[in-house]
Amino acid sequence: xxxxxxxxxxxxxxxxxxxxxxxxxxxxxxxxxxxxxxxxxxxxxxxxxxxxxxxxxxxxxxxxxxxxxxxxxxxxxxxxxxxxxxxxxxxxxxxxxxxxxxxxxxxxxxxxxxxxxxxxxxxxxxxxxxxxxxxxxxxxxxxxxxxxxxxxxxxxxxxxxxxxxxxxxxxxxxxxxxxxxxxxxxxxxxxxxxxxxxxxxxxxxxxxxxxxxxxxxxxxxxxxxxxxxxxxxxxxxxxxxxxxxxxxxxxxxxxxxxxxxxxxxxxxxxxxxxxxxxxxxxxxxxxxxxxxxxxxxxxxxxxxxxxxxxxxxxxxxxxxxxxxxxxxxxxxxxxxxxxxxxxxxxxxxxxxxxxxxxxxxxxxxxxxxxxxxxxxxxxxxxxxxxxxx
Amino acid sequence: xxxxxxxxxxxxxxxxxxxxxxxxxxxxxxxxxxxxxxxxxxxxxxxxxxxxxxxxxxxxxxxxxxxxxxxxxxxxxxxxxxxxxxxxxxxxxxxxxxxxxxxxxxxxxxxxxxxxxxxxxxxxxxxxxxxxxxxxxxxxxxxxxxxx
Numbered sequence: 001x002x003x004x005x006x007x008x009x010x011x012x013x014x015x016x017x018x019x020x021x022x023x024x025x026x027x028x029x030x031x032x033x034x035x036x037x038x039x040x041x042x043x044x045x046x047x048x049x050x051x052x053x054x055x056x057x058x059x060x061x062x063x064x065x066x067x068x069x070x071x072x073x074x075x076x077x078x079x080x081x082x083x084x085x086x087x088x089x090x091x092x093x094x095x096x097x098x099x100x101x102x103x104x105x106x107x108x109x110x111x112x113x114x115x116x117x118x119x120x121x122x123x124x125x126x127x128x129x130x131x132x133x134x135x136x137x138x139x140x141x142x143x144x145x146x147x148x149x150x151x152x153x154x155x156x157x158x159x160x161x162x163x164x165x166x167x168x169x170x171x172x173x174x175x176x177x178x179x180x181x182x183x184x185x186x187x188x189x190x191x192x193x194x195x196x197x198x199x200x201x202x203x204x205x206x207x208x209x210x211x212x213x214x215x216x217x218x219x220x221x222x223x224x225x226x227x228x229x230x231x232x233x234x235x236x237x238x239x240x241x242x243x244x245x246x247x248x249x250x251x252x253x254x255x256x257x258x259x260x261x262x263x264x265x266x267x268x269x270x271x272x273x274x275x276x277x278x279x280x281x282x283x284x285x286x287x288x289x290x291x292x293x294x295x296x297x298x299x300x301x302x303x304x305x306x307x308x309x310x311x312x313x314x315x316x317x318x319x320x321x322x323x324x325x326x327x328x329x330x331x332x333x334x335x336x337x338x339x340x341x342x343x344x345x346x347x348x349x350x351x352x353x354x355x356x357x358x359x360x361x362x363x364x365x366x367x368x369x370x371x372x373x374x375x376x377x378x379x380x381x382x383x384x385x386x387x388x389x
Numbered sequence: 390x391x392x393x394x395x396x397x398x399x400x401x402x403x404x405x406x407x408x409x410x411x412x413x414x415x416x417x418x419x420x421x422x423x424x425x426x427x428x429x430x431x432x433x434x435x436x437x438x439x440x441x442x443x444x445x446x447x448x449x450x451x452x453x454x455x456x457x458x459x460x461x462x463x464x465x466x467x468x469x470x471x472x473x474x475x476x477x478x479x480x481x482x483x484x485x486x487x488x489x490x491x492x493x494x495x496x497x498x499x500x501x502x503x504x505x506x507x508x509x510x511x512x513x514x515x516x517x518x519x520x521x522x523x524x525x526x527x528x529x530x531x532x533x534x535x536x537x
Binding site for chain 2: 118
């Protein structure tokens with residue numbers, strides 16, 4: 001009515017003619033009408049839902065076992081039904097309804113466990129949710145399911161501690177590998193890669209031999225994923241470099257600060273790692289040149305022998321500097337390189353200078369270092385801009 | 390109806406889970422274990438009682454760690470250990486032994502009605518009725534104050 005009144009007002013003012021009004025009204029008549037749910041009905045529905053929930057909660061202990069489980073399953077079906085209807089009739093958010101449906105599935109397992117006094121300190125719930133979330137992702141291809149899948153994938157790994165079985169480990173890797181292989185978007189590729197890396201760390205729990213080098217072995221093994229799916233290399237490139245850099249910093253920090261007597265040390269392993277790293281370097285240099293940097297980790301095994309960690313510190317410094325120089329020459333982003341460089345400096349300070357240096361001096365030197373680095377960055381940028389103009 | 394494949398599969402999973410607990414009672418035998426509470430309830434997990442069992446003890450010949458055992462009804466109607474070994478055998482309940490005490494995952498905790506936990510913990514002398522399936526699965530059924 002408001003629109004009609006306005007249109008006649010515009011006609012009387014001479015902005016539009018009668019024919020235009022009729023065309024506009026005919027067009028508006030064909031548009032789908034907004035369906036309004038009466039406010040009173042909505043309020044009554046909310047109160048009805050509250051009443052149902054409080055009735056269930058009040059009688060929960062008295063309910064037969066099967067009824068408790070069935071009620072949660074019924075809620076799950078209602079939300080999947082709502083998801084389906086929302087998609088068909090185009091109202092609400094189908095994804096949200098299905099996510100709540102998935103949460104209801106988790107709730108049904110928890111209720112079953114409580115009803116039958118079944119312990120949940122095992123991996124039944126994480127496994128069920130991990131598989132269900134992956135199924136949802138492959139069917140509906142929505143990113144929110146990958147988040148759920150990643151969360152419960154991590155839960156599978158952590159809940160299986162301290163003793164995961166070989167079968168469970170193998171199954172987890174097979175499923176995560178399939179997730180990685182059949183995913184096309186960046187998020188699921190990154191998540192599945194991280195879970196595969198996490199399963200490599202489970203070797204600490206699987207094998208009696210406590211190697212300090214499982215993270216490096218895992219990272220080297222994951223290079224073969226790129227051969228399996230070379231088109232995913234641009235997405236994964238920063239991940240290999242970041243995880244490699246974090247590993248080097250952690251090894252530097254741990255070796256510099258802690259006594260590693262609890263770790264099994266084997267000359268055979270460290271030499272093997274060094275030899276394998278040469279192979280990894282060759283492979284990366286030919287096929288995936290930008291991630292060749294991770295081969296540096298092959299030296300860590302040999303350098304761990306020295307308890308002053310001087311060797312690792314030198315390798316970390318040299319790698320940081322040479323990465324920056326190379327990135328600058330190839331005109332690639334320097335941000336990650338700078339962050340890595342600065343962290344390496346801080347770790348070296350903490351290891352070697354912390355106890356000998358006054359705190360204020362430590363911060364002063366840190367600040368000076370940052371100041372110099374930002375000055376260099378500013379100068380490089382200025383030079384670049386000058387060259388362009 | 391492909392859209393409902395997931396809720397269907399998920400319902401099937403929960404149904405199998407539920408069915409496996411009922412199957413323990415259908416095919417298994419019922420025992421009563423002497424039980425004692427040893428831990429107050431955890432507010433995050435709802436109200437449950439942590440239990441230990443004075444009659445379930447390992448013999449000196451058994452090495453600490455993973456153990457496999459079966460139970461039988463003792464002379465005073467409470468269940469005692471029938472057979473215990475370090476190696477798995479058919480029908481055995483899997484558990485862990487430390488300091489001659491035996492713990493097993495499904496017998497460690499029992500969810501109770503709201504408000505009943507402190508009463509059971511104060512009583513200390515409890516009895517737990519369990520169904521044990523021929524394949525070694527356990528279904529705890531009832532926790533009561535013991536009258537001897």
